[in-house]
Amino acid sequence: MHYKVVQLSGWGNYPVVKARVYRPERLRDFAHMGKEIHWIPRGLGRSYGDASLNPHGGTLWMRRINCFLDFDPESGVLYAEAGVSFEEILRVFVPHGWFLPVTPGTKYVTLGGAIAADIHGKNHHVHGSLYNYIEALELILPSGEKIFCSRKQDRDIFEATIGGNGLTGIILAAYLQLIPIETSYIRQAVFKTANLQETLQILSQLDQEYPFSVAWVDGFSRGKRLGRAIVQFGRFAKQNELDGRWRNHPLRIHPSPTISIPAYGVNLLLNKLTVRAFNNSHYAFCKPRESTVHYNEFFYPLDCIAHWNRLYGRRGFLQWQCVVPPDAGEKTLTAIFQFSHEQGWFPYLAVLKRMGSGRGWLSFPVEGFTLALDYPNRSGIEAFISRLNELVLNAGGRIYLTKDAVLTKSAFEQMYPELDRWKGVKRAVDPNNVFASLQAQRLGLIN
Amino acid sequence: MKALLLGSTSTIGRAVARELARDGIDLVLAGRDSSELHRQASDLSIRYRQQNVFFDIGEFYPHFQKIEKIFNDHSDIDEVYCFIGYLGDQQLAETDAEEREKILQVNYATSVHLLSEAANFLERKRRGKMIIFGSVAGDRGRRSNYFYGSAKSGLHTFVDGLRARLFSKKIHVMLVKPGYVDTPMTWGKPGIFWAASPEKVARTILRKKEKGKRELYVPWFWKPIMLVIRMFPESIFMRFPL
Numbered sequence: 001m002h003y004k005v006v007q008l009s010g011w012g013n014y015p016v017v018k019a020r021v022y023r024p025e026r027l028r029d030f031a032h033m034g035k036e037i038h039w040i041p042r043g044l045g046r047s048y049g050d051a052s053l054n055p056h057g058g059t060l061w062m063r064r065i066n067c068f069l070d071f072d073p074e075s076g077v078l079y080a081e082a083g084v085s086f087e088e089i090l091r092v093f094v095p096h097g098w099f100l101p102v103t104p105g106t107k108y109v110t111l112g113g114a115i116a117a118d119i120h121g122k123n124h125h126v127h128g129s130l131y132n133y134i135e136a137l138e139l140i141l142p143s144g145e146k147i148f149c150s151r152k153q154d155r156d157i158f159e160a161t162i163g164g165n166g167l168t169g170i171i172l173a174a175y176l177q178l179i180p181i182e183t184s185y186i187r188q189a190v191f192k193t194a195n196l197q198e199t200l201q202i203l204s205q206l207d208q209e210y211p212f213s214v215a216w217v218d219g220f221s222r223g224k225r226l227g228r229a230i231v232q233f234g235r236f237a238k239q240n241e242l243d244g245r246w247r248n249h250p251l252r253i254h255p256s257p258t259i260s261i262p263a264y265g266v267n268l269l270l271n272k273l274t275v276r277a278f279n280n281s282h283y284a285f286c287k288p289r290e291s292t293v294h295y296n297e298f299f300y301p302l303d304c305i306a307h308w309n310r311l312y313g314r315r316g317f318l319q320w321q322c323v324v325p326p327d328a329g330e331k332t333l334t335a336i337f338q339f340s341h342e343q344g345w346f347p348y349l350a351v352l353k354r355m356g357s358g359r360g361w362l363s364f365p366v367e368g369f370t371l372a373l374d375y376p377n378r379s380g381i382e383a384f385i386s387r388l389n390e391l392v393l394n395a396g397g398r399i400y401l402t403k404d405a406v407l408t409k410s411a412f413e414q415m416y417p418e419l420d421r422w423k424g425v426k427r428a429v430d431p432n433n434v435f436a437s438l439q440a441q442r443l444g445l446i447n
Numbered sequence: 448m449k450a451l452l453l454g455s456t457s458t459i460g461r462a463v464a465r466e467l468a469r470d471g472i473d474l475v476l477a478g479r480d481s482s483e484l485h486r487q488a489s490d491l492s493i494r495y496r497q498q499n500v501f502f503d504i505g506e507f508y509p510h511f512q513k514i515e516k517i518f519n520d521h522s523d524i525d526e527v528y529c530f531i532g533y534l535g536d537q538q539l540a541e542t543d544a545e546e547r548e549k550i551l552q553v554n555y556a557t558s559v560h561l562l563s564e565a566a567n568f569l570e571r572k573r574r575g576k577m578i579i580f581g582s583v584a585g586d587r588g589r590r591s592n593y594f595y596g597s598a599k600s601g602l603h604t605f606v607d608g609l610r611a612r613l614f615s616k617k618i619h620v621m622l623v624k625p626g627y628v629d630t631p632m633t634w635g636k637p638g639i640f641w642a643a644s645p646e647k648v649a650r651t652i653l654r655k656k657e658k659g660k661r662e663l664y665v666p667w668f669w670k671p672i673m674l675v676i677r678m679f680p681e682s683i684f685m686r687f688p689l
């Protein structure tokens with residue numbers, strides 16, 4: 001295979017590295033990958049930080065390994081290659097009454113990338129992470145050997161690969177359990193809360209009643225209003241709940257993006273003033289309501305603008321996501337917002353959600369509250385984020401690696417108690433650390 | 448409608464196959480790599496709930512198989528696409544007879560054999576379309592790819608003749624001359640610019656085919672570029688480091 005030298009970054013456009021990108025298109029390409037000491041697989045580059053970056057080796061861009069291989073309409077199990085995107089899965093299967101069991105806030109991720117991050121969605125508090133819906137994986141190990149692994153076969157490799165951030169080998173294909181739906185619309189209930197306490201309370205209370213929940217928090221509000229939010233709950237609508245105009249097409253799919261940001265922004269559109277104004281009006285004009293919306297609007301509000309990350313300008317932005325235990329929730333989250341404001345850092349986006357229990361290994365979700373914050377990149381951001389990381393560590397929480405570019409090795413090791421177990425598998429399948437990323441190097445996931 | 452795709456697993460071929468399958472056209476996929484044909488066939492049938500079959504017609508160098516069987520089994524084929532092509536290694540070909548032979552075989556000789564069989568089949572039916580992939584590289588010899596370019600150029604001449612022969616039999620022949628398309632042929636190669644996506648190229652081809660286009664440059668701007676390139680006097684052009 002040939003490689004192309006490309007300036008590459010995660011979705012946050014920070015950090016940026018010069019990478020040698022290989023793009024397999026035929027299965028036989030994996031037999032002559034090229035002379036590289038290190039490799040990192042990559043999908044649609046929607047991880048924010050440096051999980052899919054490696055300037056010291058080859059980047060294996062999997063997007064063109066994107067065939068659907070089998071589908072069982074009885075059980076709803078799909079066998080598809082890693083480069084297939086969630087957008088494609090929805091396009092093909094929604095019209096036949098199937099949906100993704102777990103989905104992130106964008107549909108432009110690959111199946112392989114989603115597995116490698118063991119993603120969670122708005123339904124984590126009920127259904128857990130993507131892991132619960134992966135039946136088996138087809139994997140190319142660092143040795144070059146191709147294996148199938150599952151809960152019954154090579155279980156350790158299976159467990160270490162889901163949420164393994166591409167470090168245990170190449171996910172070639174996976175068996176994914178889809179879930180049946182009657183309509184592609186969501187019955188949603190929207191609430192407005194006055195402060196963090198109310199936000200956490202309503203999330204904890206109503207979570208039992210709805211499979212989907214998430215809170216948009218006004219990250220600029222302080223004092224008594226700190227943590228005020230618009231909280232959204234939802235479940236799939238039944239056909240007889242749809243209006244006349246939709247009832248005849250209950251399984252409509254999503255439209256293509258309507259707008260595309262052609263170039264890096266110059267901070268005119270997106271700055272402290274505009275975001276503050278947006279937050280205030282978004283909050284003020286939001287009416288608590290019950291309504292029916294299409295899944296695209298409910299799950300993927302940002303997908304209607306292609307390349308929206310460019311609005312942050314060339315320097316990019318950092319998304320930071322933590323989860324803190326339920327008891328420490330209010331105190332820690334308050335401290336995070338307060339500290340942030342004191343330091344003059346205002347998150348342009350803040351999303352809060354309750355998580356159910358986790359599954360260990362390198363998988364991020366554990367029981368508690370998870371908060372994701374977006375900060376435009378300015379000087380001093382790494383020091384600032386490190387302080388946030390300390391707050392989280394002291395509260396017994398952890399940081400999501402797929403959003404991270406800053407975490408230190410020692411903090412990371414305290415956050416993930418099952419790390420040694422994961423490293424045991426890594427050593428066994430990849431003693432020479434063929435699979436490595438900038439992040440893996442920083443966090444000591446490779447030696 | 449049924450279409451035969453020769454070299455269906457080529458990157459542009461895959462994009463065209465998906466477009467055709469989306470339109471509900473039955474496909475006969477032909478290529479040299481069974482496992483790739485298998486992937487492609489299952490993908491198309493799951494994505495578009497569409498029926499298709501595939502044939503492994505083997506490597507074209509040093510041998511190739513005849514494709515009569517395909518036409519015997521599928522006498523209802525009415526469109527034939529040919530995506531087969533091999534860029535090869537220009538520098539190697541300058542000294543290595545085997546590489547030279549392979550470039551000529553794949554791009555010219557075997558393509559000519561296969562297309563002749565397809566033409567004879569369609570001629571008997573007195574209707575149909577042929578869509579054949581040449582290249583802008585065949586428009587003028589350049590030092591960086593003249594083995595590939597001259598083989599494609601030969602193919603262009605063959606296609607022009609074929610078109611004239613089949614014209615009275617109501618068979619339309621379209622020659623596609625792609626510029627740079629984002630496939631393994633161009634990925635990471637020096638000097639590539641504005642490579643078009645295979646999906647976009649596929650959509651353009653299918654649209655223009657319906658309009659009865661005889662020769663098509665994709666993306667469109669390669670037409671003026673090649674016009675200019677062909678106009679240069681040789682005394683100047685041969686000095687270009689292209």
Ligand SMILES: Cc1cc2nc3c(=O)[nH]c(=O)nc-3n(C[C@H](O)[C@H](O)[C@H](O)COP(=O)(O)OP(=O)(O)OC[C@H]3O[C@@H](n4cnc5c(N)ncnc54)[C@H](O)[C@@H]3O)c2cc1C
Binds near residue numbers: 042114
């Ligand atoms: C707007 C937005 C919203 C998001 N919301 C959520 C959310 O709600 N929940 C959540 O969990 N995540 C969320 N994410 C993060 C996203 O789901 C993950 O980062 C996901 O991994 C991205 O997939 P990708 O295909 O883009 O992978 P990439 O970013 O390209 O890669 C991610 C990781 O997967 C590895 N990888 C990729 N392909 C393979 C393969 N074939 N084999 C082995 N390893 C591979 C890479 O090495 C890397 O470590 C969001 C991201 C965005 C941009």
Ligand SMILES: NC(=O)c1ccc[n+]([C@@H]2O[C@H](COP(=O)([O-])OP(=O)(O)OC[C@H]3O[C@@H](n4cnc5c(N)ncnc54)[C@H](OP(=O)(O)O)[C@@H]3O)[C@@H](O)[C@H]2O)c1
Binds near residue numbers: 530627
């Ligand atoms: N990409 C461009 O920029 C570009 C520019 C101008 C012209 N073109 C032409 O457009 C057509 C499609 O190109 P593409 O980019 O899609 O190329 P591609 O992906 O490399 O496909 C080439 C096709 O030829 C087949 N092939 C190659 N060598 C062969 C051999 N020895 N025996 C049998 N089959 C062989 C390949 O089979 P496998 O699938 O098994 O590999 C594949 O089907 C080609 O004719 C090419 O010359 C492309």
